[in-house]
Amino acid sequence: MLQDNRPFASEFAPVNGAQIGGGLLRRRIPHLSVVAFATLIAALSLVPLGFIGWVTVEVGWHTVEELVFRPRVGELLVNTVLLEALTIPLSLALAVTLAWLTERTDIPFPRIWSWLAVAPLAVPAFVHSYAWVSLVPGMRGLQSGVFVSVLAYYPFLYLPVAAALRRLDPAIEDAAASLGLGPWGVFFRTVLPQLRLAVCGGSLLIALHLLSEYGLFVMIRFDTFATAIVDQFQSAYNSPAANMLGGVLVACCLFLLGLEILLRGNERYARVGSGSARPADRRRLGWFVVPAILLPVALAVLTLGVPLVTLGRWLYLGGADIWRLDTVGNAFLQTIVLAVAGGVLATIAAAPMAWLSVRAPGRFQRVLEACHYYVGSLPGVVVALALVTITVRVALPLYQTFATLLVAYVLLFLPRAMVGLRASIAQAPVELERAAMGLGRTPAQAVRQITMRLAAPGFAASVALSALGITNELTATLMLSPNGVETLATKFWSLTSEIDYVSAAPYAVMMIVLSLPLTLLLYVQSKRTAGQ
Template sequence: MPSGVLASLWRRGSVRRPVWLPPFWHSVIVALVLVAVCLPFLYVIWRAAQVGLERSIALLWRERVAQLLFNTIALMVTVTAIAVFLGAGAAWCIERTNLAGRPVWSVLASLPLCIPAFVSSYTWVSISSIFEGFGGAVLILSLATYPLVYLPVAAALKGLDPALEEVSQSLGRNRWQTFRGVVLPQLKPALGGGALLVSLHMLAEFGALALLRYQTFTTAIFEEYELEFSNASAALLAFVLLLLCLPIILVELRMRGRTQLARVGRGTRRATVVLSLGRWQWPVLAVFAAVAILGLLVPLGMLAYWLTHGTSAGVDWGALAASAWDSLSLSLLGALCTVLCAIPVVLAAIRHRARLGIWLDRIPYAAHALPGLVIALSLAFFSISYVSWAYQTWLLILLAYVVLYLPLAQVSIRAALEQLPAGIEDVGHALGHGSWSVFCKITLPCIAPGVAAAGALVFLQLMKELTATLILAPIGVDTLSMQVWSATNNAAFAAAAPYAAVLILISGIPVHILRKTVYFDAQ
C-alpha cells in the first residue's frame, strides 16, 4: 500500500494506529531520569518517617503550621489567578483584537521574564518596607510570572485555525458560544500548563519571599535547616508541600483532557479575524500601560538608581566577569542536559504510550514543587553516602538542575509534539525505518522549535536559580544570582545592582529566542 494512502487511512481512523515499542537506549534514559527525579521524594519520605508518628502529629498540629499552610495556599491561588487573568487577557488582546501597538505590547508582555523575582523584590523593598508581606508578594510575583501564561496562550491562539470558529458561527452560535465551545477547549492545555508552572513555582519560591518577609512552607523549611539544623522537621514540612502539589497536577490533567491539537490537512491556514475593541480601546491600553510600569519601569528604574549611587561605583569588574562566566557556563550546560532528558520522557508518555504514561509525564512536576534547598540536600545526601566522588562537582549540580527544571522543558516539547500528527512517524516505521532514524529524520526536525523554546526557557530559569546553587556549587563558583543574594541579604542594594543588571541583560537573550521561536510564533 502506498505510504500516502496509508497515512490518509490512519488520519481517517480506517486503520488503527500501531504502538511502536521504544528502543532500548530510550528506555534506559527514561529510567535513569525517573530514578534521579525520585531521589528527592525518597529523601523527604525517609527523613519525615524518622520523626515518628506521635511527634509528627505534634509538629504539624501547631498554629504556626496552620498559618504557613494558609499563607502558602493563599499566595499560590491569588498569584496563579492573577497571572492567568493577565497572561490570557494580554494574549487575547494582542493576538485577536485591534489593540494599538500590538507588536510593542507583545515584546513588553514577555520582558518580565528577564527580571528575576528576587531582583524585583529587592528593588521594591528598597523603595519602602510597605511592600513587604502578602500584598507586596502578590503584586511582585504576579507581574513576574504572568508571561509564563501569556507565551503559551499566545502560541495557541496563533496556531488555532479560524476556520473552526467560522464553522461554529455558521451553525448559528454567537461569539461567546463559539469561544466557549471551540476556542476555550483548544486553549485549555496552554492555560493549564501555564497555570501549573505558576502554581508549582509559588510553592517552591524562596528568594523573593525571604526578601519580602512573607512566611510560607519554603521559607520555613529553609529556617529549619539553616537555623535549627532540623533535617527531619524540615523534611516533614516538605512532605506536606508534596501533598499540596498533587491536587494541582490532577486539576491540570483534567483541564488538558483529550483535546486533539494536531492539525492535518492541505493548504494554508485562514487569516485570523481581528476584533474591534471600540470604546474599550483606551481602558485596555491603560491596563497594559499600568502592568508595564509596575512590572518593568519600577524595577529597572530603581536598579538604574542603585547603579549610580553608593558602593556600586567601586564594583570589582573582575569578580563581575567571573560571576557572569560561571552563570553562563552552568546555565548553558544545565539547559542542554535538561532538554536531552526531557525529550525521551515526553516521547515515552505521548508516542510510545508507556505504562502509567500520564504519571510518567507528571512525576517531574511534583519534584518541581519542592524547594531547591530540599532537592539539593537530597542529592548531596545520596552522593556523600554512595558516590562521594560526585560531591562538590559540576555533575551533581547539573543533576539538580535537571530535577528542578525538567517540567519547563516538558511543557514546550510536549506542546510541539502534540501538534505533530503521529501518522507521519507511523509512515516512517511502516516503510522500514528504525526508531532512531524516524526520530532524527522526522520527529526532531518537526519539534525543533519546541526544543529550542525549551532550552531557552530552562536557560532563563537557571540564570535566576539560587538555592540549589548555593548548596551544590563547587568551591570557587559564584554565579550572578549568588552575588545578588549575598548583597541584598545584607541590605547592600547598591553593591547588588551591577550583578543584577548583568543578570537581566543576559536573561534578555533567551526571552528574545522564546519570542522568535516558531513554536511561540506559530503560523
C-alpha cells in the same frame, strides 16, 4: 501526512539466514539500552519523592505528628492557600484581557504590546521584588506578595492564552453570533471554554512557581513553605523539621497536579477538518481604544519600567566602581559554566526518553515519561534538601560538590529539555533511520548519524532553555554550591541580604541580559506553535 514513527515496526529483508538473528539482535539491543538509560533517569528523578518517604518512615509517625500538625505549619498552609487563591485569579483576568486586546481587537501596535507582555519573564521574580522594595521600603506581607507575584508571573498565562486565541477557528464565533449571542455571550460561551487547556496549564505553572519561590517572598517578609524550609536548613542542617516541611510542600505539589488534571477534564478541543482559512476579525474598539491602550502601558511601566528605573538609579549611585571584574566577572563566568554544563547534561539525560516517547510509545514508556516530567514540578528547595540529606548520610564526599549541584540542575530542568527534544525528534522521519539500517548502519549509528543530526536545533534550544533557567535558579544553588562558588543569583542574593542594593545592581542587570534570549525564544516559539 501521518507516518509510522516506530523504528522497529517493520524489519528489513535479510540477505541470508545468518543475518536474520544478528540483524534482529542488533536492532533490538539499542532499543533495550535506551529503555535502560531512560529507566535509570526516571529512577533518579524519583529520588526526592523517595527521600520524603524515607524520612517519614525513619522519624516515625509520632515525630511526624509533632512536626507537621502544629500551628506553624497551619500558618504556612493558610499563607500558601491565600497566596494561590488571590494571585492566580488576578493573573488569569489580567492575562486573558491582555491576550484578547492584542490578538482580537484593533488596538494600535499589537505586536509591541504582545512582546512587552512577555518581556517581564526576562526579569527574575526576586529582582522584581528587589526593585519594588527599593522603591517602596515598607512593602511586606500578603498583599505585597500577591502584587509582585502577579507582575512577575502573569506572562506564564498570557503566552498560552494568546497562542490559543490565534489558533481558534473564527467560524465557531461567527456561528454563535448568528444564533443571536452578543459579543459578551460569544466570548463566555464559545471562546473562553476553548481556552481551558491554556488556562489550566498556565495556572499550574504559576501555582508551582509560587510554591517554589524563595527570594521574592523573603524580601517582602512573607512566610511560605520555601522560606521556612531554607530558614530551618540554615539554622540546623538536615533538621527533621525542614524535611517534614518538604514533605508537606511535595504534598501541595501533587495536590495541584491532581487538581489541574481534574479541572482540565477529558473534553476534546481539536477541530475536525481544516477549519476557517481566514484569520479572526479584529473587533473595533472605537472610543474604548484609549482605556484599552492604558492597560498594556500600565503593565509595561509596572513590570519593566520600575525594575529598569530602580536598577538604573542604583547603578548611577554606585558609578563605575561597582562593575568590578574580580567579582562581577567571576560570578558571570561561573554562572555561564554551570548553566552550560547543567543544560547540556539535562538535555543528554532527556534524550533517551524523548526518543522513546516518539519512536516507541507504550504504557511503560508513558510511566517513564511521567517520572521525567513530575520532578520539574517540585520546588528547588525540596530537590536540594533531598540531595543534601543523601550526600551527608550516604556519600559525604559528594556533599556540596559540583557533581551534586549538576545533578540538582538535571532533575529540576529535565522537563524543559524534554519538550524541545521531543518536538525535534518527531519532525525527523523514521524512514531515514530505517534506510540507514538497510544500508548497514546499526540502530545506534542510525539514530546518532541521522536523527540526532536532524534534531540538532531542538537539542540546542533545549540546552538554551535549561541553561537560562539555571542562570536564575536560587534556592538549590544556595544549598548545594561548593565553597567559593558564587553565581549571579547567589551573589545578588548575598548583597541584598546585607541591604547593599547598590552593589547588587550589576548582578541583577547581568541576569536580565542572560534571560532576554530565553524570553525571545519563548515568544517566537509561541508564534510558531500558533502557525504565525
